[in-house]
Amino acid sequence: MEFDAVNQILLGMSHQLARSLEKDGYESMGIGPEASIGDYARLKGDFSHKHSAVLCGLGTFGVNNLLVTPKHRSRVRLASVITTAPLVYDELLPVSACDQCQQCVHQCPSGALDQWEEHYSHRTGWTINKEKCAHYIFVTNAGKRCGICVKACPQ
DSSP: HHHHHHHHHHHHHHHHHHHHHHTOOOEEEOOOSSSSTTTTTTTOOSHHHHHHHHHTOOEEEEESSSEETTTBTTEEEEEEESSSSHHHHHOOOOSOSSOOOOOOOOHHTTTTTGGGTOOOTTOOOOOOOHHHHHHIIITTTTTTTOOHHHTTTOO
């Protein structure tokens, strides 16, 4: 329930910001945090908020393939605005914000984060085993997000 409520707030905020930028003469489009409910096959959206955040210097990818920031770790929710407005952005973080403690790997109930060593990059992320993750979310957990990979990331 809270997951959906936060998504609606983020969606509304991204659209409000886009409309404000349009009033200033810049083409803009807000993109909410959810791809689509029950996107079992892909478990990803058409636009990557995480990749954009990494490129803007907000954080890096963690072993859990989530955005990890120095201050909030994996406890970050994102929406985005694509715009023609000139923007100033932060420099990339010189090192990974993820210390590779592997708590997310050890606590993941589906095993979706296994094999990370072979594929992980703090700049580009990696493709977790989405089939295992989706099975856990939609079958074992009856469609409820589990969030263990977020919670496991130490503060």
